[in-house]
Amino acid sequence: MFKQSKKIRLFLFTCVLVCTAVSAQNSYTISGTITDASNGETLFGASVFLKGTTNGVVTNEYGFYSLTAPKGEYTLNVSYMGYNEISKAVTLDKNQKIDFEISEFSTALEEVVVTAEEPERALLRKPEMSVAKMNIGTVKKMPVVLGEVDILKSLQMLPGVTNNGEGTGGFHVRGGAGDQNLVLLDEAIIYNTSHMFGFFSVFNADAIKDVKLYKGGIPARFGGRVSSVLDVRQKDGNNKRFEATGGIGIISSRLALEGPLFKEKGSFLIAGRRSYADLLLKAAGEDNSVSFYDLNLKTNYNINDNNKLYLSGYFGRDAFELGDSFSSSYGNSTGNLRWNHIFNEKLFSNLSAVVSRYDYDLGITAAEFDWISSISNYNLKYDLKYYFSNNFKLDFGASGIYYDFNPGQIIPTSDTAEVNPLLLDSKKAFESGIYVNAEHKLSEKLNAQYGVRISGFTRFGGQAMVDYANDQPVVYNPTLGIYERGIAVGETDYAKGDAIESFTNFEPRASLAYTLNENSSLKLGFSRAAQYIHLLSNTASATPLDVWTPSGEFVKPQLSNQYAFGYFRNFKDQVYSMEAEVYYKNTDNRIDYIDGSDLIGQNTIETEILNGESRAYGLELLFRKNEGNFTGWIAYTLSKSEQRTPGGSAGGLGINDGEWYNTPYDRTHDVSISGSYRLNDKWSFGTNLVFQTGRPVTYPNGQYEYEGLSIASYAPRNSDRLPAYHRLDLSVNYKPNRKPEKRFKGEWVLGIYNAYNRKNAASISFGQNIETGANEATRTAIFGMVPSLTYNFKF
């Protein structure tokens, strides 16, 4: 650990030195921040360029830009889709700082024009690919289930993103598992993205500024997951005036307050959300209840032009009770302190200290015990961006994450409890990363982005580790043809701070954009990523109960390579855009579970798993209409996702006889159509249409009688499929009598989820009819048609 940090320091020092040394002398730099004029929110992705040149840049996550050009007279142009363009004459004879405030069209113009935000169009020159960015405004226009705006469900309307069926948490990107997504809320890792088993996401749309999903081509500054990065950023809070937004729905209500602090040198945002089904159930005399709440907090303070502090936090909790017998609660909590420091007009930096925790508590009154498990991490990261020249920009930085896993603990709640106290070994680990990434304009037509991340991971001791006969935690029994737990032959003690196992991985990332003409471009990408922590789940869908485990002696880090190729095109003055991508991704060391694996309260996870591999490939098409009264898109994905788990050192052929089998995330076809139509100032309409190939499942392929019961024998793993999933959603927005001068703005949202009441199977289970004894198949459908009504307000 010490060695690692020394390396990091040396690396950073070298970077800064090199960058400063090669700084050109005849050019000058303009830098500054771009914010929204109405609320002071910094704008991410706004473009700044010098008119008549190809010299331009887009703002970073904190609204910062830096532009370098030879001495001269220029017109500086600032634009951001949906906002008024600003031009300003500048004389470039010295380095200077110019901040811009730009305002939305709708507040300035008589006629409201609906447009997509810039990043939602196909960006042609940037080598960035495989990115899905959603502006919160777009998300809010889409029809929703149960009246709650849901970022994750909206992302699933884009190509390459799916879920595992209704009522399941998380999301899957390009055939990857849920735990392969790095989900960040203001840079803090979120371990469980859903409330109420996936019915809602943990992201309160009122507190969110923007959402960016990297499906591939993950920038070198992110690491630790092999499938995707979902980067969600909270609003900073209005620093111009006090503002309240909120909504009242049938399931939950929310309220967000924001306003200036410290004489407009800072601002705050506080947003809360709570479901009230539990209150209604209790009032109705029902013993069982389900509820969730969450709270988003953010505040920032401008120390001076070059220094800004941000403090943000998230607290969310789900609770359910079943009579007096069971109670359970789980949730994420995060906190992040950030310091933006501008060294000079060319060097921007951000230092973040982040804590994040997920815990799951279960109280079983009937059996008099509590079950607790948790994962916590402490993360310190430093990211810098050096705007070297118009043609060359450099990102570099370092990150260290300390993990503390508590996989499970049983606490008897009375002296008479049958259960003995139990504490599974807590696990500690440290994950480090250093990276450097260049944005390089090679020629007018060719832009490149290339870099590398060097990641390290150390699993620390503090406990005894079981030694197995022949070093095999899982052994194949050739007589019976099954995998069995290995034989423990002793233990090795590891002191606290001793490394049980260490890993280092070299993760190159590169992409290239070739501009064919003004309206089209080709892009090519490669990325390699390592993942050191794994969510253990042998169920069809992850549950809040699943625990994370670090890599170590027997669980190896997942390593993936992804190759992508894309064609991007804008039509008709960017009114329409099209994106087409093909990808191939393979992942080594994807764990799978032996038949009969037992993960609950399991101290020796290694006896339940085998290491395998997975691969996914596909074609993604996205056609969008970006402007006009009618906007929307059609997305189509043709893909395959499968895995293979050979016996390896355990012997035998492996899981499913070592054959490739579909992952539960395989969807051959996935079509999503989303549209919204604005009739006039008062009325607008939205619709979603989704069609997906059914989820791979394992059905019976025979039966036999045993112990007086019909026992099913099952077909090879995931060799059957649920019926195809499809549904149509509709929504109507009504803004009553909206006077522009009035501060209070209200809106009614009527939504119908699954309008033709399709009974989509969440699962199909097979068993005996208890009266006749005959076998039958039972379908569980979660949502039929669900109407909802929400009232949103803002003042």
Add this chain to the structure above:
Amino acid sequence: MKNYIKLTILFVAVAFASCTDVIDVPVQTAETRLVIEASLDWDKGTAGNNQTISLRTSTAFFETNSNTSATGATVTVTNDADNTQVLFVDQNNGDYTTDEFIPVMNQSFTLEVIYNGETYIATETLNPVPDIEEVYQGIEDGFNDEELEVHVVFQDPPEEGNNVFFKFKNQRDLLPTLEVGDDRFVNGNEIDWWLELDDDDETDEVESFQPGDIVDIEMAAISTAYKDYLEILISQIGGVGLFEATPVAVKGNCANLTNPENYAHGYFRLTEVNKFSYTFE
């Protein structure tokens, strides 16, 4: 105890998922296999000489009326210590019986079945079962405070690694309920094992225990391998939902020496068993 933890997830999922219906689903059909139900249960306090082994064949999943008895097999059980062999006599209905079996505690026995020219072998050791200390009925435990549950109290032996198997059958029901447990979290403790049956909202039948109901109970001490087998088997009875482990092949201990691929379903088990009934008041 982990069953409690698993059940909680299921119950919550069920609370949401109120919409279930029976549908037609096409399924694959595997090749027919031999099914060996060789449960040599030594009823505590008896001589244990009378034993039956059943041989059947598997069928297509939705098949309802085919004769599955496997006849013409040679079935023997050998005491591995003194090599005394007992022949089970073919009754031509799938059952093979004997009245000469001599159970020996903690002794391993080998089953040999020769069927259709293929030889199946399994070995298992006879385990002693703890005494039942008390059987009573209650109402407060379980998921529902209004339904009756039956309790069986016994003492778990002090060393870890004991497993129990319960079979409960309400006499008016068609199907039994199987349960299995290990002492991983409760080693050495007095165990109060209970069963509550809940009414299914989808049917009009009263499935819960009612006063006057007689429940037949079998409690056996079983080997860890058999417990692992039953755990998978039981978890897949009645189907597998979204939050349950992906269904897998359940392979028993009857290996096919002639053609290993063609393994048999079922199990050769040897247990001491407590058999009793309880009448609800």
